[in-house]
Amino acid sequence: MMCTKKGEPTLKPCDKRCIVQAVRLERPKDISKACRLIKLSRSSLRYQSIKNDGYIMERLEELAKQNPVEGFWKCYGRIRNSGTIVNHKNYTGFIKDGIAAAP
Structure with missing residues (x-):
């Protein structure tokens, strides 16, 4: 469980995605477990930005x-x-x- 104190920065979703991807390299079938540990929804894991800047x-x-x-x-x-x-x-x-x- 990730606890943050007041004023302490939290991870952005893109950073959380990177962490989940690293966990998936070690254990490819534990996607939902990795997402739960990082507190990232599975739909957010699959999200891809459509920016065209x-x-x-x-x-x-x-x-x-x-x-x-x-x-x-x-x-x-x-x-x-x-x-x-x-x-x-x-x-x-x-x-x-x-x-x-x-x-």
Whole structure:
């Protein structure tokens, strides 16, 4: 059983999936037991993300190269005006990773 104290970080589902996969290498038939120990539902184990951020990343890199002094909101506005609708929180993650110009 995994106990966490207040303020202590818990594992993300993707990390839990990795742990379950490692357990499955040793004992392939104990999927439900491994999921129960890690506190991960079996449906979450099978979940695969459908993100397609490749276009957004390419567009941000292109805008950053064209206008290196422009900040985040300027790049975000240009992408939104071109017709691509994505939450701005997705774009800030790319900016923090250093893909586009810093604000």
